[in-house]
Amino acid sequence: MKDVHRVLIDKLREHSRLSADDLIAIRDLSFTLRELESGEDLIRQGESPKGAALVVDGMLGRYHLQRDGRRQFLSFHMVGDLPDSQGIFLERMDHSLCAIGHAVAAIIPHREILRMFEARPGLGFAIWRETLVDAAIFREAITNNSARTMKARMAHLFCELFYRAEVSKLTDGNSMQLPISLAQLGDTLGMAIATVNRTISLLRASKTMDFRYGVLTIRNWQSLAKIGEFDPGYLHLKRAPAR
Amino acid sequence: MKDVHRVLIDKLREHSRLSADDLIAIRDLSFTLRELESGEDLIRQGESPKGAALVVDGMLGRYHLQRDGRRQFLSFHMVGDLPDSQGIFLERMDHSLCAIGHAVAAIIPHREILRMFEARPGLGFAIWRETLVDAAIFREAITNNSARTMKARMAHLFCELFYRAEVSKLTDGNSMQLPISLAQLGDTLGMAIATVNRTISLLRASKTMDFRYGVLTIRNWQSLAKIGEFDPGYLHLKRAPAR
């Protein structure tokens, strides 16, 4: 069984110093586990959650549901992320949250989180910081989907996901689990599924990466990062991987 | 002379209740005024600001500077906004901030803001909430630039700007100041300048809006909102305009 509190602690320690009292405060948080099958929604646009989700296993994705029923994916979240921490202060969800592949989330009641913030402001600042990095990732997505070529766009997304996974020790050598379909990639990068396929073929041909069976493999990080114009500064990480 | 503290108080009151002590804490904040001419940078990508800017007059814009020198605008900020409040917790700027037309900003030292958060957590929550709405606006921009037609994209941007301006009482009837060039609109929406012009012509022809001489005029809000698929929910405003 996974230590849920530990997952949060490790995540916050990626950038913030936690005191002994901070650790106690985190360990005091209660939660309920929720297991999700691939594609299942954890919360939907318009709803008002009473708790915040912590990714404990697998991956979650945020998406806007459009009028015509199509989806626009906004971001992907891995173990340790708090993908709907905004719900603590914003009443209604302006987007939905679903499982990308099989996933497990711990739901922590807002009221306990707020109590923790009052008692230990530093923890509030640490989580605030998380939400700010989130925003930086959104900003980068705006630029990615608005100003880059299809090839660069896709390379950038893969670079970001792999880099973040590596920082959180979720990679396996040069590979990582990424149980996402081409259609979902299209809904993320704003391209038609045919283009997604052709673009992936191009990247494969360039020997910089491979993506098959829900597994992303990096073959040449330097080249891939160059193609995707990937500069990890916007992730605001203190402890960057060696690459 | 404008009352800088009042600008911030009014902004926070758009969604948060402030106590008498909160008001005192805000009034205790010191600041330095900075006047910017059109296009001038307030802070650049990579720098580490020591204070946060509050828009006191005019408009500021955030943008990514790309390798090839082109810009991608990320958001626009009006009187009352704190466009770089993220700088309080994130060391380095991952984007730049410039004046859109003539503008005035008040720079408030981070250290005083942090002291205020410790003393009055509720004010921290109010500003945190601001940064979360910011993130929601970024999310909407991802969807806008990735999944909408050129016409819808532009209509949506104009709807958002006008709606936000109206909430902050910055409109003049059906018009607002928007001293932005077509080239900048292109760098915002991810379209070539020729397309920007042709798209604006389309919207003009539809009698839903006009945009000339740095002034945006709404002629038919309902239609424009429909064209842009604009639903203000993501702005998380408590007090919505009558429209």
Next chain:
DNA sequence: CGCTTTTTTGAAGATGGTCAATGGGTGTGG
């Protein structure tokens, strides 16, 4: 009033979307 910047318009070409068909892999039920 002359200069610069911005807007406007036209035409050609590139790019990506749409549509349609094929193939591979997996799971189910007979």
Next chain:
DNA sequence: CCACACCCATTGACCATCTTCAAAAAAGCG
């Protein structure tokens, strides 16, 4: 164990849209 069905990936062809390039008109500025 095989047949079938379904989902997803793959590929090709055509077409619509947007970008690029170029040039003229209009507006802003000293």
